[in-house]
Amino acid sequence: MHPRDGRRAARRRAFLGLWYRFVISLATVEIFVMRMSQLVGQRLKDAPRDAQTASHIFLIRGGYIRPVSTGIYSLLPLGKRIITKVERIIREEMDRVDGQEVLMPVVLPQELWDESGRSQTVGAELLRFQDRNGKPMLLGMTHEEAVVHLCRSEVTSYKQLPVMLYQLQTKYRDEARPRAGLIRVREFTMKDAYSFHATQENLEAYYERVHAAYERIFRRLGMKQCVSIQSDTGMMGGKVSHEFMAVAECGEDTLFLSPDGRYKANKEVATSGIRFEKQPALALEEVHTPEKKSIDEVATFLGVGPEHTGKAVFFLDADNKLIFACIRGDFEVNETKLRNYLKTKELRFADDERIRAAGAEPGYASVLSVDATQCRIVLDRSFAESSNLVVGANKADYHLKNFNYGRDFTGGEVVDLAAVRPGDPCPVSGLPLEMKRGIEIGNIFQLGTKYSTAMSCNFLDQNGKSQPMIMGCYGIGVGRSMAAVIEQSHDQYGPIWPMSIAPYQVHLVSLNPNQPGVAETAEALYSELRAAGIEVLYDDRGEKAGSAFADADLIGIPLRLIVAAKSLALGKVEFKRRDGGRNSDLLDRADVVAKMQELVAAALTDA
């Protein structure tokens, strides 16, 4: 090689090194290095008996978190490092959509929640207490009131709008049933963001920007399958909302997805595109059906499919009013849809006395001859648009054949009440809907003026007129996101962290460090990697290979270097990827640092 080429190559290597170091520094947290002999947080061979899901098991076994009380956890150093990286990504993306970070208190005076009315509407999930003077206080489970309190005095003119404030802050919800480690907890860190707008159009445009920011966040976190779906707005109020769901078996929500991705909805609001066809109506006929109460019993007894029957379901709403819901026998009533339609907070099954009081016979109930003044009748489309159904006769042991809505009964309200079933046609694509489970890791709401009106959060418009600000709110569960990544990215040995949030970038193992050259080489690599800006976890303990590898698998760092006498004799260092099974390569000792820089930078370029 000509000396000039050698100098060029050297300059090129120097430039690349600087470049890698720059890229790596973009995603590097303050603490670069750690010796495993000093690391706090034991790895456990056995998971606690109560841990059942992958994320719960590995977060405990790997020494990332420790339980303190039901649904309340401490983060150990490894867990904290991951969380810090997750938060960093979230901050960057919030800043990119013009968010301004703030920090509001965890402890809030109840009077603020009295203003919004939520101290009345939210139940036991809100933890309330008194301070030493007996003043009612509460622990924030979300911060609409606090942010409105802030914004209504700081922002007063249309010239200041729109504005988005966000925070990463502890939330407390006195959950009835925490479960699955960090998936459902009482105390947790949430990124919550609130935007304020002068017009609905402005909110809607901004909402789309946040939606895109969320997609970037979850992609950068290494979430493999995360979908945004239409959702029920629940107690938050507002009209449009989306939930971001990490698809995972252990998820608490049920999702219906079109295979082509054009339709995604929570089971609570999902609709199907199923069509019903009217047949020529046959004559109504009473049949004796002794002791046949359930749909299955009646259908079997009469030799018809459940889709030729009508089902009657009775509920009592929050005002104790009787609701008579009718649906075709092969469907189930989706209580969330019914509750939303009725605009009631609560639905429970009605008892037989109430049903009889309305003139219906439990097990043989029908809309025919029922006392419509005693109940509200709601009919699913499947019931109203099908023909010749078997329905109850409102007397024990009798049913009616050939019921036809429109001919035999015309009252009631026809709406969509049906719970979607897997395989039902998609309302958009017509393809069979797939049912999946999902973990809700984020949500976004177009809130409107619910809080700004209630709490007088107004601005002066161009005409000097006072208007309530139009709000959006946007949440992400930080710890839950970390857990969801494990659910989607692990093997039988432990988590497989994406580079973007891995606790360290390179796991350096010194195997049999008492053999000649091993400890020296490992120590040298340790400081060289640090100098190259790489986050290294250095296993300097001299454990047996089996223990060292098992721990490394539980810690899940993407890149692993193994310094051992065998390979060192060849001038090599062994290199293994966490996601590469047990395969490994040998690198020339001299190339190791550059190679690690290159791989870390490549993994972070997209993140």
Place this chain on the structure above:
RNA sequence: CGGGGCGUAGCGCAGUCUGGUUAGCGCGAUUGCUUUGGGAGCAAUAGGUCGAGAGUUCGAAUCUCUCCGCCCCGACCA
């Protein structure tokens, strides 16, 4: 809030039914020696108010009562 289950060392468990020395075992921890490529061997050591309280009894981890905590299913849930 309803149903079920469990509380014995940091983790996993035995012992409880049928009360009886000093409450055991594995992992983990400490020390020494031997080992060293997928959770090693030998030896020694430390670590427990048997969830708490009351009761029965000569004697309680074990029986009785009360309470507490934890887990699972359901209800509930931005």
